[in-house]
Amino acid sequence: MQGDTPPASSETPQADTVEQAWSLAEPAPEETAVAASEGIREAVSEKSATVGSIVDTLDSLALSFGDMRISLFDVLIVATILVGVIAFAWFISKLSRRLVRRIHRLDDTQQLLVEKIVTIAIWAAALFLGIDLLGIDLTALAVFSGAFGLAIGFGLQKTFGNLIAGIILLMDKSIKPGDVIAVTDAAGNESFGQIRKIGVRAVSVTTRDQREYLIPNENLMINQVENWSYSSKNVRMQVPVGVSYEADMKLAEELMLEAARASDRVLKAPPPTVWMSEYGDNSVNFVIHCWIKDPEDGVGNVRSAVLKKLWWLFKENGIEIPFPQRDLHIRSSDQLDRWFEMMLARSGGDQVTKE
CATH class of the missing domain: 2.30.30.140 (SH3 type barrels.)
Incomplete structure (x- = not known):
C-alpha cells in the first residue's frame, strides 16, 4: 500500500534566498568609533524630524579609515562630552581641595600631598568616565596604539617622573x-x-x-639640595671683619659682640661669638658668628646692620679698620737723576726735593 505523500508546495522561499544572497554580496557596514553618537542620533531623529535631518547632514560628512567611520556629528559629540567631563572634573577637584584644607589635623605638607593624590584620582576617574560615556571602541584604535603609546611614553616620561618625584618629596x-x-x-x-x-x-x-x-x-x-630650614629654621651666619695690627684685640672683640647683639634679628641664644680667623696681609681678620631664625627675610640685611653698628663703635673707641697699603721703591738711574735736575731747575729748587 502506497502511503499518501504531502503535495509539493508550489511556493518556494525565493525571497528569503534572494535576501540572503544580497546580504552575502554586500560588504559589512562600517563601524563607528563613537558608539554614543548612534544612540543620540536615533533619539534626536525620533523627537524632531527637522533636527534629525540636520543630524543626518552632519553625520553624512564623514571620513572612513578601513572599517572605522568618523563623521562630523561624532566629532561634535566627542567635543561636547569632553568639555563636560573636564568641567566636571575641574569642579570636583576644586571642591575636594577646599574640603581637604578644612581638615586642621593635617599640616601644610600633608594637605598638599592629599590634594595631589585626590586630584590625580579624580582626573583618572574622569578619563574612564569619558571613555564610557562616549562608548569609544578602543579596538578600532589598535592600528595607532603602538605609535601613539610610544609617542606618549617619550613625551610624558619627564612629566611623569617629575610628578612621582613631587609626591615623594612631599611624603x-x-x-x-x-x-x-x-x-x-x-x-x-x-x-x-x-x-x-x-x-x-x-x-x-x-x-x-x-x-x-x-x-x-x-x-x-x-642633585644635592641645601635646605636651610629642613629640621630647624635657625641659621648661623658669618660677618668677616678686619682690624689693624696696632688695635686692642680684646676691645675689638667686645665691640664686635656688642654690634651683633644690637641687631634685632640676631638671637640671644645661641649667643653671638667672635673667632680670629687669620693674620692677613694688612689686618688681623675676625669672623662674627651670629644666629637668626628667619632666613626667608634675608641675611644680607643682618650683615649690613652689624657692620654699620660696628663702624661707629670702632670710630668711638679708636679701633682702626685698615686698608691695603703698598710701599713703592724706585731705583736710581742716570735718566732719573737728569729728570730730577730738570724739575729742580724749573721749580727753583723749592718745591721738588730728591730723597
Whole structure:
C-alpha cells in the first residue's frame, strides 16, 4: 500500500534566498568609533524630524579609515562630552581641595600631598568616565596604539617622573612649602630662596629680589639640595671683619659682640661669638658668628646692620679698620737723576726735593 505523500508546495522561499544572497554580496557596514553618537542620533531623529535631518547632514560628512567611520556629528559629540567631563572634573577637584584644607589635623605638607593624590584620582576617574560615556571602541584604535603609546611614553616620561618625584618629596617632607633652600642659576651664582609651591612638574622658588625659579621636581631628587630650614629654621651666619695690627684685640672683640647683639634679628641664644680667623696681609681678620631664625627675610640685611653698628663703635673707641697699603721703591738711574735736575731747575729748587 502506497502511503499518501504531502503535495509539493508550489511556493518556494525565493525571497528569503534572494535576501540572503544580497546580504552575502554586500560588504559589512562600517563601524563607528563613537558608539554614543548612534544612540543620540536615533533619539534626536525620533523627537524632531527637522533636527534629525540636520543630524543626518552632519553625520553624512564623514571620513572612513578601513572599517572605522568618523563623521562630523561624532566629532561634535566627542567635543561636547569632553568639555563636560573636564568641567566636571575641574569642579570636583576644586571642591575636594577646599574640603581637604578644612581638615586642621593635617599640616601644610600633608594637605598638599592629599590634594595631589585626590586630584590625580579624580582626573583618572574622569578619563574612564569619558571613555564610557562616549562608548569609544578602543579596538578600532589598535592600528595607532603602538605609535601613539610610544609617542606618549617619550613625551610624558619627564612629566611623569617629575610628578612621582613631587609626591615623594612631599611624603618624606625633605622639601615643603615655606622652606628656604640655596638656588644656583645658570651662571653658577648661588642665592637662596623660599619655596612657594610644589607643582606637578616643578617647584617654585622665590628669591629676595623676587626672581622666581622653576626647578623640576626630579632635579631636587637627584642633585644635592641645601635646605636651610629642613629640621630647624635657625641659621648661623658669618660677618668677616678686619682690624689693624696696632688695635686692642680684646676691645675689638667686645665691640664686635656688642654690634651683633644690637641687631634685632640676631638671637640671644645661641649667643653671638667672635673667632680670629687669620693674620692677613694688612689686618688681623675676625669672623662674627651670629644666629637668626628667619632666613626667608634675608641675611644680607643682618650683615649690613652689624657692620654699620660696628663702624661707629670702632670710630668711638679708636679701633682702626685698615686698608691695603703698598710701599713703592724706585731705583736710581742716570735718566732719573737728569729728570730730577730738570724739575729742580724749573721749580727753583723749592718745591721738588730728591730723597
